[in-house]
Amino acid sequence: MSDPTPASIFRELERRKRFLSGGFWIKIGLLTLFLLAPFLFPSFKSVDLMIKIIIFATLVASFDILLGYTGIISFGHGMFFGIGAYCLGFFLSKYGSPSYLNIILAFSAAIVVSFLLALFISFLSLRIKAIFFAMITLALAEFSLILAMKLSRFTGGEDGISISLPGIFTVSTDFGRILGLDITGRIVTYYFILLICLGLFLMMLRFTRSPLGRVLQAIRDNVQRAEALGYSTFIYQIISITFGCIVASVVGGLYALWVRYINPESCLSTVIVLDVLIMVIIGGMGTLYGSFIGAAFLQMAQTFLPDLQKFAKTLFPHADLLHNAMERWLLIFGILFILIVFFFPRGVMGTIQEITARRKAGRAS
Amino acid sequence: MSDAVLSVEGIHTFIGRHHVLQGLSFKAEPDAVTVLIGRNGAGKSTALKTIIGLHSPSEGKIIFKGQETHRMKPYRVARMGIGFVPEDLGIFSELTVEENMRVAMFREDEAAENRLEVIFDIFADLKKFWKGKAGNLSGGQKQMLAIARAMVNDTTLLLIDEPTKGLAPILVESLIEVITEIKKHSVIILVEQNVEDEDLKSKYLGISNS
Numbered sequence: 240m241s242d243p244t245p246a247s248i249f250r251e252l253e254r255r256k257r258f259l260s261g262g263f264w265i266k267i268g269l270l271t272l273f274l275l276a277p278f279l280f281p282s283f284k285s286v287d288l289m290i291k292i293i294i295f296a297t298l299v300a301s302f303d304i305l306l307g308y309t310g311i312i313s314f315g316h317g318m319f320f321g322i323g324a325y326c327l328g329f330f331l332s333k334y335g336s337p338s339y340l341n342i343i344l345a346f347s348a349a350i351v352v353s354f355l356l357a358l359f360i361s362f363l364s365l366r367i368k369a370i371f372f373a374m375i376t377l378a379l380a381e382f383s384l385i386l387a388m389k390l391s392r393f394t395g396g397e398d399g400i401s402i403s404l405p406g407i408f409t410v411s412t413d414f415g416r417i418l419g420l421d422i423t424g425r426i427v428t429y430y431f432i433l434l435i436c437l438g439l440f441l442m443m444l445r446f447t448r449s450p451l452g453r454v455l456q457a458i459r460d461n462v463q464r465a466e467a468l469g470y471s472t473f474i475y476q477i478i479s480i481t482f483g484c485i486v487a488s489v490v491g492g493l494y495a496l497w498v499r500y501i502n503p504e505s506c507l508s509t510v511i512v513l514d515v516l517i518m519v520i521i522g523g524m525g526t527l528y529g530s531f532i533g534a535a536f537l538q539m540a541q542t543f544l545p546d547l548q549k550f551a552k553t554l555f556p557h558a559d560l561l562h563n564a565m566e567r568w569l570l571i572f573g574i575l576f577i578l579i580v581f582f583f584p585r586g587v588m589g590t591i592q593e594i595t596a597r598r599k600a601g602r603a604s
Numbered sequence: 605m606s607d608a609v610l611s612v613e614g615i616h617t618f619i620g621r622h623h624v625l626q627g628l629s630f631k632a633e634p635d636a637v638t639v640l641i642g643r644n645g646a647g648k649s650t651a652l653k654t655i656i657g658l659h660s661p662s663e664g665k666i667i668f669k670g671q672e673t674h675r676m677k678p679y680r681v682a683r684m685g686i687g688f689v690p691e692d693l694g695i696f697s698e699l700t701v702e703e704n705m706r707v708a709m710f711r712e713d714e715a716a717e718n719r720l721e722v723i724f725d726i727f728a729d730l731k732k733f734w735k736g737k738a739g740n741l742s743g744g745q746k747q748m749l750a751i752a753r754a755m756v757n758d759t760t761l762l763l764i765d766e767p768t769k770g771l772a773p774i775l776v777e778s779l780i781e782v783i784t785e786i787k788k789h790s791v792i793i794l795v796e797q798n799v800e801d802e803d804l805k806s807k808y809l810g811i812s813n814s
Contacts, residue, residue, distance in 0.1 A: 450706065450707075450712070453699065453703050453706060453707045454707055456696065456698060456699055456703070456707075457696045457699065457707045459698070460696040460697060460698055460699065461694050461696060463658055463678075463694075464690065464694035464696070465707075466657075466658070466677070466678040466679050466682075467656050467657075467658060467678050467679075467682055467688045467690070467694070468679075468682055468707065468708050468753075469679050469682035469683045469710060470679050471677065471679045472679075525698070596736065596737055596740075597740070599735065599736065
């Protein structure tokens with residue numbers, strides 16, 4: 240066995256220190272929270288909120304691979320999300336029947352379609368300049384939305400598609416009670432989605448921390464320099480785009496599995512990508528873990544801020560001005576967003592990482 | 605005289621509508637550091653970028669190790685064994701020093717790890733800031749990182765664009781020592797205005813596009 244090099248000694252030290260860091264225990268705490276959420280907060284509203292945080296955090300992380308790690312902006316991420324959702328709708332309801340095989344086929348179809356489409360868009364636009372990717376994806380996203388609305392006989396149009404699920408995923412399925420919680424098909428679906436999202440997230444983590452991820456970050460920082468170091472940036476960008484888009488389509492399928500109803504507005508609208516962009520900005524670009532912060536912030540804001548007026552009326556029954564202000568919850572959300580951008584210019588996780596890195600550098604010098 | 609590692613023959617390069625290189629020809633041989641000198645805008649940096657493939661010449665030939673490279677993509681040229689240290693250093697500021705070094709490695713094998721140890725001996729600061737962000741390094745440290753990155757592979761030819769620009773005289777001296785060290789195993793083409801060092805045994809080539 241060869242002697243350890245300074246670099247390998249550093250790596251070993253870092254590995255040992257990992258279990259002592261606060262970040263490691265925060266991650267374990269978060270995972271425990273998501274695992275126990277249905278037992279801790281059994282109401283549908285809470286479980287729905289938790290699963291949407293998980294789904295959108297995974298979607299945001301896949302978007303972050305493109306934007307934060309490769310420096311490519313895609314306005315078509317919502318379209319890939321929609322492809323996944325519609326594949327599930329087609330296979331399980333519109334053109335198929337609820338069965339486990341059809342779930343597998345739907346996800347496989349989503350992966351193949353999104354892979355081919357991402358490849359096509361990349362070849363079409365990246366040869367010229369990365370910015371064309373943004374323009375083409377925006378055009379295609381709008382086109383897919385119109386297509387889904389107009390081809391109503393094929394897609395269900397604005398009425399959408401209600402999705403029926405097989406066996407263990409149906410709401411009526413009852414597996415008895417565990418720790419006071421009724422284990423229904425909803426709970427099974429929750430854990431199924433949590434498991435897949437966790438797998439996807441770990442895959443993305445591995446992807447970004449691999450030598451390949453390092454090259455992608457180099458491309459993001461300086462395309463010409465990465466090329467002069469011996470990397471075909473075009474190929475690497477394609478790998479990043481197809482990977483990110485495939486994950487987005489799988490997440491779309493999981494979303495459809497949870498909400499059991501899809502329509503163009505909820506699955507293909509460009510509002511989805513704008514929400515994702517806000518979540519990335521809040522969490523911090525190129526941080527991956529920041530996606531949880533961004534998703535949690537937006538989902539909690541969208542769930543609880545509309546109820547603020549009710550709270551205000553209970554607490555201050557005669558403060559009409561306050562009631563009116565609370566009614567416009569989007570305004571409050573806007574103010575919160577501005578405050579976050581102001582105090583965390585690199586997103587919450589990005590700013591925390593920067594401060595930690597600066598402290599470490601200070602200790603080293 | 606030893607055989608030329610690189611031969612540039614009548615290169616013409618346009619940047620937009622500007623005809624920057626107008627029939628540049630020279631050879632880089634292993635026994636001397638080839639230094640391209642000329643006034644600002646003469647096309648010194650363009651010459652290096654054309655060699656690495658970042659600019660495509662409209663006419664002429666570039667032959668490296670007996671192979672024509674002027675139609676190749678930059679990444680193919682780099683993989684043939686040409687290292688490039690640009691004037692702006694091209695440091696990936698969001699990556700750590702370690703990541704900057706590793707991204708430059710064609711292979712993370714034992715030979716590369718050994719070269720890394722040699723680099724640590726020459727540039728002790730890099731070891732100190734190994735896990736720190738490259739963007740937080742000082743100008744001199746960034747310069748060292750840029751050169752160290754080019755040394756991490758077994759490069760036959762190293763193109764360095766104005767390495768002493770903006771450096772304190774004491775750092776320039778140690779940089780010349782480093783270049784003298786690199787010269788033992790790589791052929792060097794340098795774009796520089798201030799290097800007049802006997803140890804380098806340089807071959808000075810004037811370049812002008814007027």
